[in-house]
Structure formats: structure tokens, C-alpha cells
Amino acid sequence: MLNLDSYSVEDLLLKRRSLHRQLSAVEGLRELRVAVLGGSSTNELVNLLELHLLSSGFRPVFYTSEYGRFYEEAVHDVQALFDFKPEIIYLHTSYRNVENLPPLSCTEEDLPSYISAELKRYRAIWDSLERIANCQIIQNNFEMPPHALLGNMDAAASAGASRFYMLLNMAFAQEAAQRPRLFLQDVHGLSARIGLRHWFDWNRYWSYKLLLMPDANLELTRSLTSIIKAMFGRSSKVLVLDLDNTLWGGVIGDDGVDRIQIGRETAVAEAYTAFQEYCLSLRNRGILLAICSKNEDEIAKSGLNHPSSILKLEHFSCFKANWRPKHENIREIAEELSLGIDSFVFVDDNPAEREIVRSQVPAVAVPDVGSDVTRYAEIIERGRYFEPAALLREDLQRAELYASNSRRQTEQSRFATYGEYLDSLEMTAEIDRFKPVYLERIAQLTNKTNQFNLTTRRYTPSEISTVADDANHIGIYGKLGDRFGDNGLVSVVLGSVKASELHIDLWLMSCRVLKRDMETAMLDVLVARAKEKQLDSIVGYYFPTVKNGMVADHYEKLGFIPKSTYEIPGSSVWSLVIKDYQPRNRHIRILEPING
Amino acid sequence: MDDVFPEVQEIFRAVLDQPDLVLTRESSASTVDNWDSLAHVDIITAVQSRFKVRFALSDLDRMKNVGDLIDLTQKKLEMK
Numbered sequence: 163m164l165n166l167d168s169y170s171v172e173d174l175l176l177k178r179r180s181l182h183r184q185l186s187a188v189e190g191l192r193e194l195r196v197a198v199l200g201g202s203s204t205n206e207l208v209n210l211l212e213l214h215l216l217s218s219g220f221r222p223v224f225y226t227s228e229y230g231r232f233y234e235e236a237v238h239d240v241q242a243l244f245d246f247k248p249e250i251i252y253l254h255t256s257y258r259n260v261e262n263l264p265p266l267s268c269t270e271e272d273l274p275s276y277i278s279a280e281l282k283r284y285r286a287i288w289d290s291l292e293r294i295a296n297c298q299i300i301q302n303n304f305e306m307p308p309h310a311l312l313g314n315m316d317a318a319a320s321a322g323a324s325r326f327y328m329l330l331n332m333a334f335a336q337e338a339a340q341r342p343r344l345f346l347q348d349v350h351g352l353s354a355r356i357g358l359r360h361w362f363d364w365n366r367y368w369s370y371k372l373l374l375m376p377d378a379n380l381e382l383t384r385s386l387t388s389i390i391k392a393m394f395g396r397s398s399k400v401l402v403l404d405l406d407n408t409l410w411g412g413v414i415g416d417d418g419v420d421r422i423q424i425g426r427e428t429a430v431a432e433a434y435t436a437f438q439e440y441c442l443s444l445r446n447r448g449i450l451l452a453i454c455s456k457n458e459d460e461i462a463k464s465g466l467n468h469p470s471s472i473l474k475l476e477h478f479s480c481f482k483a484n485w486r487p488k489h490e491n492i493r494e495i496a497e498e499l500s501l502g503i504d505s506f507v508f509v510d511d512n513p514a515e516r517e518i519v520r521s522q523v524p525a526v527a528v529p530d531v532g533s534d535v536t537r538y539a540e541i542i543e544r545g546r547y548f549e550p551a552a553l554l555r556e557d558l559q560r561a562e563l564y565a566s567n568s569r570r571q572t573e574q575s576r577f578a579t580y581g582e583y584l585d586s587l588e589m590t591a592e593i594d595r596f597k598p599v600y601l602e603r604i605a606q607l608t609n610k611t612n613q614f615n616l617t618t619r620r621y622t623p624s625e626i627s628t629v630a631d632d633a634n635h636i637g638i639y640g641k642l643g644d645r646f647g648d649n650g651l652v653s654v655v656l657g658s659v660k661a662s663e664l665h666i667d668l669w670l671m672s673c674r675v676l677k678r679d680m681e682t683a684m685l686d687v688l689v690a691r692a693k694e695k696q697l698d699s700i701v702g703y704y705f706p707t708v709k710n711g712m713v714a715d716h717y718e719k720l721g722f723i724p725k726s727t728y729e730i731p732g733s734s735v736w737s738l739v740i741k742d743y744q745p746r747n748r749h750i751r752i753l754e755p756i757n758g
Numbered sequence: 759m760d761d762v763f764p765e766v767q768e769i770f771r772a773v774l775d776q777p778d779l780v781l782t783r784e785s786s787a788s789t790v791d792n793w794d795s796l797a798h799v800d801i802i803t804a805v806q807s808r809f810k811v812r813f814a815l816s817d818l819d820r821m822k823n824v825g826d827l828i829d830l831t832q833k834k835l836e837m838k
Contacts, residue, residue: 370799
């Protein structure tokens, strides 16, 4: 796949048509319907966004509002947008689209009324969009105005425009916190990082109503692409790190553990400490860390035992220090963590190592971090690999989950039979119909589970919410806990009722609970629900992808009978008569559903 | 003219996706296929960044054909 990060915005715009041709020739792209409602001309932005979405595995189809008519097309003339059936709506407005800027005479008492008047317009837009389209809405907040008319007081006076935009941004953030489908794009932050002098393009604005510089549109595009990838579960999940001159200064094998640069004693040591702190903060919000270093295992580990090392061995979900090629180690890490290699980011100060990984496993993101530790974090940040779409409890606990997983693997070898091992885990499961609190997590799982996934159908939270309320669907989730900890919500099964049959549209499970008999427990509950609805049989489908080979025999193992092959090669249809079905789960204690 | 023309032609070819396009000084939006208002923005943006020049609003207003664009770019380059 073409990597657009190496192109300048000039090249992207100039070669747009030929890049478009190359990128859209790739097979297996997912169609994505994107509506862009703009307060200024959005052509350049849409052109750039199209290329970036193509190179991220999507085949975008766009709806764009007439110039400047974002409000009208969202609130009044909504038919065209409704008919388009968008999956993402992007509202791109700027400080120029604001209508209720306070006058210079504005008093402190009056100021809130200007904020609420402006907010009311946007609420009308969001309310209307939430009604007409069952999809995610991305709204940007506001950049600061190009001129501070009141100088420094512009940010403090009641009539100050800068202060007004800051307050409006706060109000937008509060709205976004309350509206699950409204995602706020932080243009305030983006424009500040680029600088407002490199943001607005007055020449092109007065000529063509293009408000932003090409570079600003590119920045906006990259940010949007990472948001959309995150919404579809395609953000990166694992940061693989080298050790020598990446996590500490010096070569531990040559210099010895006492001589590596880490801690507070020198400027260089402080810079490495800061980078370790950055990595730890990523881990704390759910990004897994792994080590891939050319070193003796024991010597490498002694570096993490250095009293000043922020990162300790327990922070890493996988640790590979050996003399084998790094791309092989990275492939192994992916297998051990049961995660797709396309969700990996590799950071190494050595350009030769970066190059071999890039060429041997192109799916791994390899930012050019250079060899200056002071810039590593900034360069990783600019790649926007780890953009989150929501901060879920599961994300915050993920690293611990994977840590207890490796403890479980150690225990496994001590038992005579596998069943004995499963019993020793003292597993408990909560299996129940979809509940509002889990809708986001369920949708997240449908988007990021690729291996244990029979149909690989993707759902948005709002689609999950719709089927949860529908009497013709049976949807159940499963949470699994054991004596090492809570694995969280790990399995989802969703079926639709057709006559006397339940057709399974979706059956997925997180790979961290593979071979725990959770699928049997899920089937027991599914059958019970189907019997409640007086159904006779359950029909399961397997649609093969490059990643889900492990579940090709899923239904066979559960005792389903092959029904027929499907029109897609390799796929299969299975059926289970449930009249005489007896519960089969032996190793997991099922907790009573709390809400019955 | 000699320096600027071939590069401007290359920009037109790339933006309009017509590798064999041949321009003359008289070529204009009405004689060149696909040279619509959107392509025009891309062409002007590309010329400005390729030659590192900025056109004034009044210059853009007066621009009628390829000859005008070449002359304007040439003039800006001489002023640098």
C-alpha cells in the first residue's frame, strides 16, 4: 500500500488523479459514505481526504454541501443528505461562520447569552443530524481568530473575540461529552501546533473561498483520517520498542548497565527518561508495549532493572531480546499477543533496522524517528497512530489483562488435563442481552475483532442500539472473569429471527480468551433465548477472510451440521436443531443476569 | 518564458490528468478540457508552490489565459 506520509501537500495535490488511480485499484477496500458540510469551500479538503481514506483501506463516497450551506442542508433542506445515507458526517466550520460574536459593548453579564445563542445554532444542527442519519458526527471546534483586536485583552475582556471562541469551545466539549455520536475534532489544537499564520490563506479565501493553506488542509485531513480509522477500530494497538539508544542512551552490552544514560543526572539521561515516561503514558491508556532488541536477554533485562528506569519489565506485554532479525521477532510478538500485525508501530533509532522491518513487514508502521531522543515522542505523535475514538474502561485495563494472560500461560503447564486447568481458573461469566452501557464496547469489538469473527460484519454503536431494541433480533454479550482478573466484555453473538430459525449475523470473541470454552457458554445462552422465542433451529455462517481461518471449523466443533456451501468460495452454512439441546458448558460458572 | 512554460505545462498535465496536453499562450479555460473552476484552484496553488511566488488578488482577477499566467509568474520571479 502506498504510504502518503512521504508526500508533500504540493505533490499530493499535483499528482492527485494518478495517486487516486493507483490507490483505488487496491481490492478489498471498505466503502465509506462521508458527508462533508462546510462553512467554506471544502474541495481541497475532500480531495486530500479521499486519498488518505483510500490509503487506509476505505473506498469513500462523498456528499458535499453547497458552498457555505452547512446549516441549511443540516436543518432545513435535509432530504438530499438523508437519501445519501451517510456513515460519517463531518461539519467543517471556522471562526468565520460564527454569527453571535459579542459587540465591544458586551458586559460580563451579557456574555453567556452570546455563547448560548451560538451554541443554539449548532445544537439545532446536531439534533437534526442525529434525527436524519444514524451515524457518527464529527464537528471541529474553533481556531483562534487571526487578529487579536483587543491585544492581550482579547483573551480576557467580555467583548474579546479570543475569549468568546475559547468559551464556545468549552461549550462544544460539554456537548460532545453528552452526545455519544458527536465527536469533537480539536482544530484549536491543530491550528495552534501549525501556527495561525500558516493556517489561514486569505489570498485563496477571497479568490476561491478556500479558507485554509494547503498544509493546513493536509493537517486537518490527517487528523480526520485518524479519527475515522479509530471509529472503525483501525488505530494501532502495540508500540514495539528497541532498547539501546531508544529507551536509554548507550549500548548496554558494551557500556554495562551502570553506564547507560537514564535518570536525572545528565541532559541526555533526562531526555531518555522523558521518552520512557511518554511510552508509559501510552501504556496507561491501553497501548501495549513490547521490546524488540538485538541483545542478550539477561543483559537487556538488567537495563529495565536500572533503578532510574521508568519502564519496568512488567510494563511490557512481550519481550524479545535476541540476535534474530527484528521483523521475525515482530511477527512472533503479533502471534503471541494474537493481534494483527497491521496494528503495530515500531520505533528504533537505527535506520537499517527500520528499513528491514519496513520492507519485510510493510503492514507495520515505522515512523522515521531519527536518532535524536528529544524528538521521538513528537514524531510518533505526528503519525497519529494511536488515536482513540473513546476512552473505555477496557482500554485503561488492557495492559493488565495481557499481563495476567501471560501468568495464565505459565500456570497451564502444571495441570494433567486441559479441563483441570480450565476448572482451576475459577471462571465466571456474565452473559446477557445487549445493555446500553455496553453498546460502545460491543460496536468497538465488531470493528476490531478480525480473527475469531465468523462474518466480520462491522457495526456502529447506533446500529447496535437499533438491533438491541428490535424483537426480531437476539443479541447477547459475554463477560469473562477468572481468578487472575476480569477479562471484560469479550464475546458478542447477534442473530436475526427468520420464520422459525435464528440466523447468526455475527459471532465474535476476543482472542485473549481463546480456548476457554467461552463459545460453549455463549451457545448455551443463545439456545435458551432462541427456545424462549419458540424457534426450532440456529443457522450459522462462516465467511472466510485473510484473518479468520481459525474459526473455519467453529460451528462443526459446536455440533452444527453442514447445510450447504454459500455463493462465496470457502464460506459455509451450518445448522443446529435445538429441540433436544442440553447445556454443555462445564467449566464456567454463569452469573445470574442483574436485570433479568 | 522559456524556463517557466514547460513546467507550467507539466502542472497542467498533472492536474488535468492529460499527459499529452499541449498548451499555447492562447490556451484558456474555454479551449482546454476539464479546466474548470476547481482545477483552476489546483493549478494556481501548484504554480505558486512550485515557483515559490504569491499572486495578488488583482493579478488573479486579470488572468485570462496561459500567456497571462506565464507572464505573471515570470514577473514575480524577476522581482524576487
